[in-house]
Amino acid sequence: MSVVGDYYDGRSTRRRRVTLDHDRGFLQVRGDDVERREALAALRLSEPMGAAPRLVTFSDGAFCEIRDHAGLQRLLAETGHRDACVVRWQFSVRWIAVASLFCLAALFAAYRWGLPWVSARVADALPDSVAETVSDRVLAVLDERYLAPSRLPEARQAAIAARFSALAMPGEPVARAHLVFRANRAMSANALALPSGTIILTDDLVALARRDNELMAVLAHELGHVEERHGLRQAVQSTLVGLLAAWFLGDVSSVVAAAPAVLLEAKYSRDAEREADLFAERLLQANGISPRCLVDILQRLDHAESSAGSAPEFLSTHPETIRRSEALVGGACE
Amino acid sequence: MEQTDTGAERPEDTAAMPVMAGDASGECFPLEFTGRGGDYFGIWIVNLLLTLLTLGIYSAWAKVRRLQYFYRNTQLAGASFDYHGNPRAILKGRVIAVAMLIAYQVAGGVHPGLGALVAVALALVLPRLLLRSLQFRLANSSYRGLRFRFDARLKDAYRVFLGWPLLAFVTLYLLAPFCHQRLKQFQHGNAVFGQTRFAFSAPVRAFYALYFKMAGALVLGGVLIAVLGVGLHGAAQTLGGGRLGAGLIAVFPLIALLVLFFFIRPFFEALSQNLVWNHTQLGEHRFVSTASVWRLFWIRLTNLFAVLFTLGFYHPFAVVRLLRYRLQTVSVLAAGDLGAFVAGSTDPVGATGEEAAELFDIDIAL
Structure with a gap:
């Protein structure tokens, strides 16, 4: 031969x-x-x-x-x-199929568990000074474009702040939270937590609340975000997702590379909302406030927003209110 | 997880010569690429799997296999190229590169000043690393059993990778085309096949013309989009297109601009590939490159959507498709009687430079 x-x-x-x-x-x-x-x-x-x-x-x-x-x-x-x-x-079809399935599984696992885990570690490792610098910058941008000084009377602001700081924390004491009041220009009723522990409360939200306990419930929820370092985690995560997508797609324009990042992120932030809800539930119960207070104000918020039209859940960063209401139980809010 | 650079700087195109005693003079030999997406998919996915399972260590072996697949499937005048990189040398290079990256990150975390110091130190060793990278690539590439070589002075590497870019930065990138020309001159003018040197003859003004064309295409495209946008807006107002129409008109300029920016890359790629290879010689033999802007644009655009819609699994097909086109548009014009090329000296070259350059994402293609 x-x-x-x-x-x-x-x-x-x-x-x-x-x-x-x-x-x-x-x-x-x-x-x-x-x-x-x-x-x-x-x-x-x-x-x-x-x-x-x-x-x-x-x-x-x-x-x-x-x-x-x-x-x-x-x-x-x-x-x-x-x-x-x-x-x-x-060159064997069977092995190629096995390898493909395994790579898909690895991809899914990395997205589902690897990325949140790494982001949480990185966020925890970041020094507080980073959180403060980032938060200051975000607040400055918000003030410039979307927010105006609050028109609430000083006494009302002080009363809310006093009730807030009197809340007993469940378990370990939380990071130093700090409340600021603003009026909206371009945003609807809202509360926002920044990584440094600064919580922004808008006048419209204060007006929307029928009871102070509802306000405490919203603040407890925002405190949950601070406690779990969601802001930083998400910043780290979106950076990682963006980098990975850009690296894998390689020669693709960064705008297209950002698209999967946005879709992937929506799910992470829905998870974050659930975590914050759970934290709020524990905190409210520790203070003798019914978790229904959170549900009540969320439903009213939802109602106020739905007139403006809302996105389907896979695009939305907040889980639908009905689902959240089911997760949070307790007596009527008083 | 291998990222494939498909630039014209791949040594298989850096180096191509039909060398048979008795070849007719003035004959044209096109580069042919026999790689197939389906074949490469198997190599890619199995290597990806092994790389994941070994936490990245296998990537050095995967890289060698990937390059061997591309090189051996590149044919010129009935003979193929080959890649001889040693995976252990590549792994060592990668470890050193990762260590450098960590040193940089840690130094930056400890103190910004220290980070800056390390960055300056890295910038100072970078030209040396890039030179080594070129040496490693070429020394491990062969055609018909003869190795390529990169024979440049360190002084010139510093000039090309540090001196001119700094000068371009200071002059607000007015010197960028000049820098580009000097870089190509450095890369192509110092390559050697056996004992025969490559030569590069594109003048600086040709590079300025290339950049002017690119700027012109951008301006022209921008004006076109503006005119179309205004026209559509006017048409919608007279016809009353409703909410959907208004929405479409609002996103039109955005999408058109994206397409324009996406178009600029293949535009630049095709023109610079042609410019560079049409001015490169190996001894008396010349190269001809006829890459088309539109073909390249089409390939990149369809590749992009295919990769997105297959969760990345089209990647190996996309790479093969792009590489095939870029290689097939280059031919070698053999001049006169082709005598046998003979081997020159071959010294082993470490892979540190190449891996460091890749990790720090320095695209030596431009």
Whole structure:
């Protein structure tokens, strides 16, 4: 059994047509000006690479390029050669399918558990000064574009702040929370927590609340975000998702790379809302306030917003209020 | 998790010469690429799996296999290229590169001043690393059993990778085309095949012309979008298109601008590939490159959507498709009687430079 190839001596680019034969543990190469006989053990055979020629390399750097794949297979079968397992996997449909499934699973696991875990570790490791710098900058931007000084009377502000600071914390004491009052320009009734512990409460939300306990419930929820470091975690997460997407898509414009990041993120922030709800529930119960207070004001908020139209849940960063109401139970809010 | 650079700087195109005694003079040999997306998919996914399972260690072996697949499937005048990088050397290079990155991050975290100091130190060793990177790539590339080599002076590397870019920065990038020309001159003018040197002859003004064309395309595209946007707006007002129509008109300029920015890259890629290779020689032999802006734009655009809609699984097909087009648009014009090329000296080169350059994401293509 013989096969045709091109022989190069490794010292010049001259090509010699040769035939390769197997002869009891030796490879015989014959052709224009070439006559070599080498022990099979001293030769190196390149991996199969699709249509690319395979190379049989001698110890002195000379080699044969072989394009007749079927002929080479027959020759190899004679010598009892077997490709390395990794090489066989690459061209086996079954192994390719297994590898694809495993990579998909790894991708999902990295998204579902790996990324939140890494982001939480990174966020915890970030010094407080980072949280403060970021928060100051965010507040400055909000003040410039969306917020105005509060028009609530000083006495009312002081009363809310006093009730807030009198709340007993469940378990470990929380990061230093700090309440600021603002009027909205472009936002609807809202409360926002910044990573440093600053909580922004808007006049519209104060007006929307029928009882102070409802306000405490909203603040407890925001405190949950501060406690769980959601703001920083999310900033780290979106940076990571963006980087990964940009890296994987490689030469794609960054705008398109940001799209998966936005979709992936919506789910993370819904999880964050649930965590904050749970924290609020514990805090409210510790202070003898019914968690229904949170549900009541959320439903009223939802009602106020729905006139403006709302996005479907997969695009929304807040879980639908009905679902949240089911999760939070307790007596009527008083 | 291998990112594939598909730039024209791949040494398989850096180096191509049909060299058969008795080849007819003036013959044209196109580069051919026989790689197939389906084949490469298997290599890619199995290597990805092994890289994940070994926490990245296998990536060095995966890289060698990937380059071997591309090189060996690149044919010129009936012979293929080959890649000989040693995975252990690449792994060592990667470890050193990661260590440098961590040192930089840690130093920055400890004190911003210290971070800046480390950044300056890195900038100072970078030209040396980039030079080593080019040396490693070429020294491990071969055609018909003969290795390529990168034979440049360290002094020139500092000039090209540090001196000129700094000068360009100071002059508000007015010197950017000049920098680009010097870089290509450095890369192509110092490559050697066996004992024969490559030469690069594109003048600086050709690079200025290239950048002017790019700026012109941007301005023209911008004006076109503005005119169309205003026209659509006017049409909608007279016809009364309703809310949906108004929405479409509002997003039109945004989408058109995205497409324009996406278009600029293949535009620049095609023109610079042609400029660079049409002015490169190996001994007496010349290269011809005829990449088309529109074909490249189409390939990149369809690749992008295919990769997005397959969660990235189209990636190996996209890489092969782009590479095939870019390689097939380059040919070698063999001049006169082609004597045999003979081997020059070969010294082993470490992989630190190459891996560091990749990790710090320095695209030596531009």
